[in-house]
Each structure stands twice: as structure tokens, then as C-alpha cells.
Amino acid sequence: MxxxxxxxxxxxxxxxxxxxxxxxxxxxxxxxxxxxxxxxxxxxxxxxxxxxxxxxxxxxxxxxxxxxxxxxxxxxxxxxxxxxxxxxxxxxxxxxxxxxxxxxxxxxxGALPEVEAPAVAAAPTAVDADTALAEARRALAESPDTAELKLDLVEALLRKQEIDEARTRLGELPAAEAESDRGRRLANQLAFVQVAQGAPSIAELDARLLRDPDDHPARHLLGVRLLLDGDAPTALESFLELMRRDRKFGDDLGRKSLVQAFSLVDDADLVAQVRRRMSSLLF
Known part of the structure; x- marks a missing residue:
């Protein structure tokens, strides 16, 4: 073989x-x-x-x-x-x-034989996002004091890219909900979404880094784009590389981005592995 x-x-x-x-x-x-x-x-x-x-x-x-x-x-x-x-x-x-x-x-x-792709769940459509947002609004209107429903609405707003209202709703959360694990996760997600607004595409950022590997703004934006696109391993790698290259850039933006990103990554083994590598760069 x-x-x-x-x-x-x-x-x-x-x-x-x-x-x-x-x-x-x-x-x-x-x-x-x-x-x-x-x-x-x-x-x-x-x-x-x-x-x-x-x-x-x-x-x-x-x-x-x-x-x-x-x-x-x-x-x-x-x-x-x-x-x-x-x-x-x-x-x-x-x-x-x-x-x-x-x-x-x-x-x-030249032309290669095609491989049959494994069945995957269909990505949520725009209608799905609209329906989820409408349902979150309805549920909160019926039980306006329920903390989890407030967080559900913020999550639905972020899914729909309703950034301004998501920011406002997060700011209105009581301290207990805002400081909860889910509240922090949504706040970090919002922060990355705001950074990505108007940012170049992944392909454009790749091209910039090929021309200049020390283009730190491009490396940071690439990590943000990849994270929001669901490629957590490569996103964390980008933030680690930014940290390795220049701890002073953006007041240690590579490390700060890693800490924020950890709350959005569900793979505990990956987070633990990257935390160890991040720690090795601190000393």
C-alpha cells in the first residue's frame, strides 16, 4: 500500500x-x-x-x-x-x-474520480434563522423574566447577524446571566462577529500572509474568520502563531483572542492542547 x-x-x-x-x-x-x-x-x-x-x-x-x-x-x-x-x-x-x-x-x-460525500445535516437556511428568531421573541414575550430565554434571543440574533440588537440585549442582561458561562460565550461570539464585519475573505487574507508572513492584522482576521466559519483548529493555530511572532501586537492580541476563542470551542481536548502550547509561549 x-x-x-x-x-x-x-x-x-x-x-x-x-x-x-x-x-x-x-x-x-x-x-x-x-x-x-x-x-x-x-x-x-x-x-x-x-x-x-x-x-x-x-x-x-x-x-x-x-x-x-x-x-x-x-x-x-x-x-x-x-x-x-x-x-x-x-x-x-x-x-x-x-x-x-x-x-x-x-x-x-486532470479529471479525478469523484468520491461519494458522506451524508451531512443540511446547513441552516435563512428561513430557519428567521423562524428561530421569531420563536425566541415569542417565548421571551410570554416569559419576559426567564434568563435562559433572554440568552436564547441573543443567540438567535447573532445567528441572524442582528448585531446591534444582540449587543443591546446583552447589555441589558442581569449580572448573573451576563457572567454565566453561556453569557460569556455569547459576548465573546459577538466580539468576534464585530471584528469580522467588513473584513476581507479568507482567500484574501491568505494571499496577504503569503506576501508578508508578518502581516499581523491579516493573521488575526484570518483566525477570526476561520473561527466563525467553524474551523476552530486552524483558527486557534492562527492566534497561536500571532502570539509566537509578536506578543506586543495589539497588546498581546494573539493571547487575548485565544482566551476568548476557548469559550466557543466545544472540543475539550483541542482546547487543553492549545492551552498548553499557549502557556509555553508565556515564559
Missing amino acids: SQAIAVTTADFEAEVIHASMDLPVLVDFWAPWCAPCRSLGPILDKLAEEFAGRLKVTKINTDEEPQLAGLFGIRSLPTVVLMKDGQPVDHFMGAQPEGVVRQWLEPHL
């Missing part, structure tokens, strides 16, 4: 640069602690076997090969780079579903 080939500085030139003169070489930059890397790895191994002879798949452990990661300006894990004729021609960041990876490869390899 073909799998991604582990590459080091010693054999990088032969396994990647020279090999890419004959066929495209996919390079997966990963690390053992990176949970999204572990979900992407089996997909790349499957493609390595399926497209043996058309595509070479390699992987680089950035913990063991920081010079190679630095050479490519890697700022988030996983990052996948496609090499042709000795040069990088395309890349993506973050764990992606198999179908998305196939679509990304198709322009470089």
Missing part, C-alpha cells in the same frame, strides 16, 4: 525538487500534536495509493524539520503545497474533506 513518504532536509532535494520535474509532488507540512493533521493524513495516504505514478505524496514533520517549514513560510498546520518543475504552484491550509482535496488536485492532474 502506497503512503505519503516522510521527507527530511537530507533527502528533500531528491524526493521533492528533482521528483517534481517528472510528476506533481504533494508536500504535507504537519506535526504530531496537530489534530487536523491527523484527520487529513489518511486522506492523503489514500490519494497516494490511488494516484501512484501520477502524483507523489510526501510529508514533512515541521517539529523535526523547522528549516524546511521556514523555507516555505509555513504559518499554519496542516499546510499542503503542490510542487511542479521544482516550484510550488498551489497550496491550501487546514484539514479539508476528501472531495475538496480532489477538486483542488483536478486542475493539476
Whole structure:
């Protein structure tokens, strides 16, 4: 069974640069602690076997090969780079579903067999959000002193992007509700939504960081965008990298963003892992 080939500085030139003169070489930059890397790895191994002879798949452990990661300006894990004729021609960041990876490869390899996507729940539609907001208003009107219903309304307002009213409703909450876990979570969500208003797209922010890895405002906005889009692992990675690069930027904005983001992430193992890495950067 073909799998991604582990590459080091010693054999990088032969396994990647020279090999890419004959066929495209996919390079997966990963690390053992990176949970999204572990979900992407089996997909790349499957493609390595399926497209043996058309595509070479390699992987680089950035913990063991920081010079190679630095050479490519890697700022988030996983990052996948496609090499042709000795040069990088395309890349993506973050764990992606198999179908998305196939679509990304198709322009470089030609049409690929489609993979049947697993059944997923349909995303909430605009009508769903309208209905939820109307129901939250009705329920609160019937029981105006019920704290949980007040929080339900704020959550429905944020879902509908009714930012001004969400801010007002949060400000009207009694201290006990405002300081509750759910109240803090909604306040942090509102803060990120406000930051994201009018911000460039993820693709535009990626392009800015490719041009200048020290574009700290772009890195922060990228983390916010990713977090609100549901890609918590890559979002936290962006905030960590901002913290690592410049603790003074925005009065330690990377660390502050991490602390806020933790309340929005349901994956306790991921939060614990990132907290440990954040702590290691504090001293």
C-alpha cells in the first residue's frame, strides 16, 4: 500500500525538487500534536495509493524539520503545497474533506474520480434563522423574566447577524446571566462577529500572509474568520502563531483572542492542547 513518504532536509532535494520535474509532488507540512493533521493524513495516504505514478505524496514533520517549514513560510498546520518543475504552484491550509482535496488536485492532474460525500445535516437556511428568531421573541414575550430565554434571543440574533440588537440585549442582561458561562460565550461570539464585519475573505487574507508572513492584522482576521466559519483548529493555530511572532501586537492580541476563542470551542481536548502550547509561549 502506497503512503505519503516522510521527507527530511537530507533527502528533500531528491524526493521533492528533482521528483517534481517528472510528476506533481504533494508536500504535507504537519506535526504530531496537530489534530487536523491527523484527520487529513489518511486522506492523503489514500490519494497516494490511488494516484501512484501520477502524483507523489510526501510529508514533512515541521517539529523535526523547522528549516524546511521556514523555507516555505509555513504559518499554519496542516499546510499542503503542490510542487511542479521544482516550484510550488498551489497550496491550501487546514484539514479539508476528501472531495475538496480532489477538486483542488483536478486542475493539476486532470479529471479525478469523484468520491461519494458522506451524508451531512443540511446547513441552516435563512428561513430557519428567521423562524428561530421569531420563536425566541415569542417565548421571551410570554416569559419576559426567564434568563435562559433572554440568552436564547441573543443567540438567535447573532445567528441572524442582528448585531446591534444582540449587543443591546446583552447589555441589558442581569449580572448573573451576563457572567454565566453561556453569557460569556455569547459576548465573546459577538466580539468576534464585530471584528469580522467588513473584513476581507479568507482567500484574501491568505494571499496577504503569503506576501508578508508578518502581516499581523491579516493573521488575526484570518483566525477570526476561520473561527466563525467553524474551523476552530486552524483558527486557534492562527492566534497561536500571532502570539509566537509578536506578543506586543495589539497588546498581546494573539493571547487575548485565544482566551476568548476557548469559550466557543466545544472540543475539550483541542482546547487543553492549545492551552498548553499557549502557556509555553508565556515564559
